[in-house]
Amino acid sequence: MKEYGESYAVRARTIVPMTNEKAARGKDLFEPISSIDNGVLLVHKNYVVACGKKKDLELPKGLIVHDLGDVSLIPGVINCHAHIDISHLAGKTQWGAGFSAWLTSLIPLCPRHEPEDTREIDAAREKALAQCAMKGTACIGSIASPSLRTLAALENLANKKGIRLIHLCEAFGQKINALATVVDDMHKECPNALLSAAGHALYSTTGETLKAASRIAASFNRRMSLHLAESPEEVDMLTSGRGELYEIFTHGVLPPSWTVPKMRPVPLANSLGLLSNLLAVHCVHVSEDEAELLAAMDVAVCLCPRSNANLACGTARVETFIEKGILLCLGTDGLTSSPDLDVIQEACFLKKTKDLPANALLRMLTVNGAYALGLPLAMGRLAPGSPARFALLPSCLELKLSPR
Numbered sequence: 546m547k548e549y550g551e552s553y554a555v556r557a558r559t560i561v562p563m564t565n566e567k568a569a570r571g572k573d574l575f576e577p578i579s580s581i582d583n584g585v586l587l588v589h590k591n592y593v594v595a596c597g598k599k600k601d602l603e604l605p606k607g608l609i610v611h612d613l614g615d616v617s618l619i620p621g622v623i624n625c626h627a628h629i630d631i632s633h634l635a636g637k638t639q640w641g642a643g644f645s646a647w648l649t650s651l652i653p654l655c656p657r658h659e660p661e662d663t664r665e666i667d668a669a670r671e672k673a674l675a676q677c678a679m680k681g682t683a684c685i686g687s688i689a690s691p692s693l694r695t696l697a698a699l700e701n702l703a704n705k706k707g708i709r710l711i712h713l714c715e716a717f718g719q720k721i722n723a724l725a726t727v728v729d730d731m732h733k734e735c736p737n738a739l740l741s742a743a744g745h746a747l748y749s750t751t752g753e754t755l756k757a758a759s760r761i762a763a764s765f766n767r768r769m770s771l772h773l774a775e776s777p778e779e780v781d782m783l784t785s786g787r788g789e790l791y792e793i794f795t796h797g798v799l800p801p802s803w804t805v806p807k808m809r810p811v812p813l814a815n816s817l818g819l820l821s822n823l824l825a826v827h828c829v830h831v832s833e834d835e836a837e838l839l840a841a842m843d844v845a846v847c848l849c850p851r852s853n854a855n856l857a858c859g860t861a862r863v864e865t866f867i868e869k870g871i872l873l874c875l876g877t878d879g880l881t882s883s884p885d886l887d888v889i890q891e892a893c894f895l896k897k898t899k900d901l902p903a904n905a906l907l908r909m910l911t912v913n914g915a916y917a918l919g920l921p922l923a924m925g926r927l928a929p930g931s932p933a934r935f936a937l938l939p940s941c942l943e944l945k946l947s948p949r
């Protein structure tokens with residue numbers, strides 16, 4: 546997205562403002578979406594002031610109107626799951642050989658403590674965020690380790706690029722104290738930062754720690770993010786204690802008292818009371834009954850289909866999730882499992898592989914993502930008061946519109 550100045554207008558053949566749209570589930574995902582032909586978006590100081598038909602808007606004299614031509618403008622998109630903090634590890638992990646092989650290639654690259662000199666790491670984060678801004682990303686659910694320095698650096702970099710972050714500070718292993726303290730410190734250091742918490746996964750983090758992270762997220766009125774039912778290896782470890790994940794995480798990460806739960810991921814998360822305010826990421830290995838449970842508990846499911854394909858983890862049952870009425874949104878995951886952080890490409894991938902209607906995908910990219918992350922109402926829309934972030938509708942998504 547280009548930077549234009551303090552006050553300007555943008556004209557496009559079609560604007561799809563999503564103004565009257567609510568987070569949608571089930572059949573509502575497929576409904577026509579209201580659009581404006583020959584639309585103009587009026588912007589002042591980085592916020593939308595008005596959006597309407599060119600002929601109906603009174604534009605201030607001398608205002609520059611940037612004509613984007615024969616395109617459809619959509620609200621800045623919401624990427625509900627990304628690991629910007631480890632963008633410097635792009636291209637260094639193994640793809641295509643399964644989840645355990647990928648994880649085994651990733652673990653040695655992640656030092657226990659952030660190094661003193663973070664210039665290279667910050668440069669990679671900045672580059673990743675600049676690309677997100679270029680592609681019209683408005684907000685990112687940013688998974689990050691509980692380090693005040695990391696969170697503050699990410700907040701600062703994202704602000705410079707005009708992107709809002711929801712900091713999903715991640716609990717990992719058995720420690721929760723660091724997370725609680727860091728979230729508290731971040732709240733004081735950057736009072737405008739949007740905060741929540743994440744738990745890494747059921748196979749890497751103790752139930753007590755996940756419950757505590759869930760409580761921290763609830764204290765901010767947001768969902769806790771959790772990698773859930775991502776790989777066959779996860780199911781194997783939790784149900785039988787077999788496999789490489791067991792070897793990796795029961796040697797030093799999980800406490801010696803940890804026992805195999807003998808439950809599949811979704812029922813285990815339910816037994817720990819985690820489903821009540823959950824943003825469940827991946828959900829590739831979910832049965833029909835489990836999908837029903839996720840829907841009943843109003844769990845938001847974040848699909849990361851390109852990451853799942855790259856790591857050969859399987860394919861989420863998106864059609865079943867829609868049928869059961871689950872709230873769906875999209876995420877890219879990090880650059881260690883995805884070629885870029887352009888969440889629109891996740892929608893194009895689902896269009897190509899599942900032939901999902903574009904209307905459903907646009908809702909997942911905008912209003913559903915905003916709802917799942919607990920964002921202010923103006924996000925995911927182009928209404929007065931929305932941040933002036935917009936994206937171009939890609940040609941792979943052909944919308945069913947109702948012009949107004």
Ligand SMILES: [Zn+2]
Pocket residue numbers: 626628688772826878879
């Ligand atoms: Zn992830």
